[in-house]
Amino acid sequence: xxxxxxxxxxxxxxxxxxxxxxxxxxxxxxxxxxxxxxxxxxxxxxxxxxxxxxxxxxxxxxxxxxxxxxxxxxxxxxxxxxxxxxxxxxxxxxxxxxxxxxxxxxxxxxxxxxxxxxxxxxxxxxxxxxxxxxxxxxxxxxxxxxxxxxxxxxxxxxxxxxxxxxxxxxxxxxxxxxxxxxxxxxxxxxxxxxxxxxxxxxxxxxxxxxxxxxxxxxxxxxxxxxxxxxxxxxxxxxxxxxxxxxxxxxxxxxxxxxxxxxxxxxxxxxxxxxxxxxxxxxxxxxxxxxxxxxxxxxxxxxxxxxxxxxxxxxxxxxxxxxxxxxxxxxxxxxxxxxxxxxxxxxxxxxxxxxxxxxxxxxxxxxxxxxxxxxxxxxxxxxxxxxx
Numbered sequence: 001x002x003x004x005x006x007x008x009x010x011x012x013x014x015x016x017x018x019x020x021x022x023x024x025x026x027x028x029x030x031x032x033x034x035x036x037x038x039x040x041x042x043x044x045x046x047x048x049x050x051x052x053x054x055x056x057x058x059x060x061x062x063x064x065x066x067x068x069x070x071x072x073x074x075x076x077x078x079x080x081x082x083x084x085x086x087x088x089x090x091x092x093x094x095x096x097x098x099x100x101x102x103x104x105x106x107x108x109x110x111x112x113x114x115x116x117x118x119x120x121x122x123x124x125x126x127x128x129x130x131x132x133x134x135x136x137x138x139x140x141x142x143x144x145x146x147x148x149x150x151x152x153x154x155x156x157x158x159x160x161x162x163x164x165x166x167x168x169x170x171x172x173x174x175x176x177x178x179x180x181x182x183x184x185x186x187x188x189x190x191x192x193x194x195x196x197x198x199x200x201x202x203x204x205x206x207x208x209x210x211x212x213x214x215x216x217x218x219x220x221x222x223x224x225x226x227x228x229x230x231x232x233x234x235x236x237x238x239x240x241x242x243x244x245x246x247x248x249x250x251x252x253x254x255x256x257x258x259x260x261x262x263x264x265x266x267x268x269x270x271x272x273x274x275x276x277x278x279x280x281x282x283x284x285x286x287x288x289x290x291x292x293x294x295x296x297x298x299x300x301x302x303x304x305x306x307x308x309x310x311x312x313x314x315x316x317x318x319x320x321x322x323x324x325x326x327x328x329x330x331x332x333x334x335x336x337x338x339x340x341x342x343x344x345x346x347x348x349x350x351x352x353x354x355x356x357x358x359x360x361x362x363x364x365x366x367x368x369x370x371x372x373x374x375x376x377x378x379x380x381x382x383x384x385x386x387x
Contacts, residue, residue, distance in 0.1 A: 001178060002057075002090040002131075003028055005050075005075070006108040007042040010141065012077040017139065017164045021107060024167035026069045028105065031175035032060045037097045039090075040068055043106075044079030045114040047089035057097050080114035083150070084123030091127045101184040101229050102131035104154070105174055107167075109138045112146055120146070124153040129185070132156045132228045134174050137377070138164050140369045144376045152209060155228030160377045162370035180231035183261065187224040188237060189272070191256040194221065195244040198255075201225050204299035205236035208306045208380040219269070224260070236384070238299050243280045254280040298338060298385040305334040305343065309379035313372065316350075316363065325351075325363055333359030340383045346375040 005025050011018045025040065032038050037057035040050040051071040052058040058068065086106065094102040112120055127133075133154035137147045138161045151158035161170050188211070192198060203209040215223040227235070243254050258272035283289055312327030328351050335344040336356035344356070349371040351361040 001032060001036055001038040001175075002041060002093055002104045003038070004041045004043050004047075004086040004090055004104060004106040005072075006044075006081065006110070006138075007075055007077050007079070008044045008081045008110055009078050010081075010110045017109060018075070018077050020164035020167045021138065022072050022075060024107075024171040025072045027168040028171040028175040029065050029068050029072070031172050031179065032065065033179050034061050036060045036179070037099055038064075038068070039093050040072060041086055041089055041093075042075055043081070043083065043086035043108070045082045045085075046079070047082075047085040049089070049093075050075065055093070055096070057093055081108065081110050081112055082115040082119075083108060083112045083146070084115050084120040087123045087127050087133070087150075090133075091130055094131050101181050103178045103181065103229065104131055104133035104156075105171070105178070106133055106135045106150065107138060107171075108135075108142055108147065110141050111143045124150065128153050128155075129226060134158070134178070136161055136167075136170065136174075137373070138162075138167060140373055144373055148377060148380075155209075155226060157207075158377055160370070160374050162374065177231070181229040182231055184229045185262060186227045186230050186273070187218075187260050187262060188227055189218055189222060189224050189258045189260045190239065191222040191258075192241065193243075193253060196254060197242040198223070199240040199242055200238075201240075202238045202303065203227070203235055204238045204302060205382050205384055208303050208382060224262070227259075236295075236299065238296065238303070239278070241278065241280075246280075246282050248282050248284050251279060251281045254278045295385045299382070301334050301338050302340070302382040305331055305338070305340065306380045306382075308334065309343075309347070309375060313350075313376050313379075321363060325361060328363070329359035329361040331359075332356050332361050338383060339386065342383075343375075343378070343381065346371070346378060350375055 003025055005021060038060055039057045042048045042050045051068040058064045090104050134156040135147045135151040135158045140162060148158040161167050190198060200212040203211060211225040214226055218224040241254050255278040258275040260270045260272050263270045308327045308331040312324050312331060315323035315327060332347050332353055335347060350367050351363055354360040
């Protein structure tokens with residue numbers, strides 16, 4: 001575990017922000033279990049090891065936790081923001097440890113202004129698959145797409161902590177969740193027969209994440225999609241396939257889906273942790289062929305909901321009132337239909353809802369920046385399909 005804490009000059013405005021950040025980091029350190037290897041990085045326009053500071057991770061116990069908290073209490077602010085350097089240092093520290101589950105927590109309060117966007121992108125590409133990372137933005141002066149992009153690339157979570165006083169509770173929850181991870185680098189493996197085509201693979205619960213472009217070859221007609229580290233949890237995925245046409249009454253195996261743990265080189269193919277089969281059946285029964293599976297319908301709507309929010313907020317920022325109203329109205333309609341109450345509450349802070357069922361809304365004249373950013377950041381969170 002490596003904690004990356006923003007110590008740039010902006011963290012001192014107001015001064016209580018950095019105080020809360022130090023307290024949150026100390027709370028997270030207290031949550032690290034005995035025996036877990038950990039480190040703390042201070043991030044500005046460069047990355048500095050705060051603890052243990054010897055190029056390696058420390059092993060958590062009462063002594064090292066106390067030493068780490070002492071080191072964090074001495075942190076001061078100053079300098080700029082270059083998040084790519086923080087991630088690369090975290091990768092070096094984590095990569096040097098003989099551990100299977102590697103995780104990071106990153107906190108920032110500002111925009112990544114002291115390195116080029118392509119430098120951050122290169123750092124994310126270099127770190128992807130090597131460790132997972134949860135990212136948090138504190139206050140309202142950071143860029144939503146940067147923070148969510150970091151979490152997406154590194155298969156972690158992203159969120160806003162608008163009030164710095166709430167950082168300790170959020171960091172404690174994050175660290176507790178990370179401590180429950182049991183298996184690292186799980187892949188969703190998809191085998192398809194000759195002639196079949198994979199249109200997309202998406203995680204749809206607990207958040208929407210398109211994995212289609214992350215496919216890595218895994219043998220003849222097989223591909224692996226990364227899913228990161230798992231604890232005691234369940235996730236839902238939506239796979240879309242195209243198969244060759246066949247005659248009425250015919251049936252074929254359209255895909256074999258499995259969860260696998262990649263084996264070290266030379267140890268042969270990994271045994272599947274779990275496996276399921278996808279059948280394609282041709283029928284002339286109109287009722288069967290035109291009815292949509294309830295789970296597919298639900299998650300298709302949840303994915304559209306996330307997209308509608310993102311497009312609506314982009315339109316709102318660009319001054320496209322008509323486009324923003326249409327997209328956010330559609331988002332209200334989808335949130336209402338699917339029972340996504342949390343997203344509906346966030347939308348109600350940005351639009352006045354006239355009729356949720358039809359998606360009739362009016363843009364609010366004044367919206368708190370924190371409410372805008374919370375809606376954007378949490379737009380991909382979904383609710384499970386009703387049984």
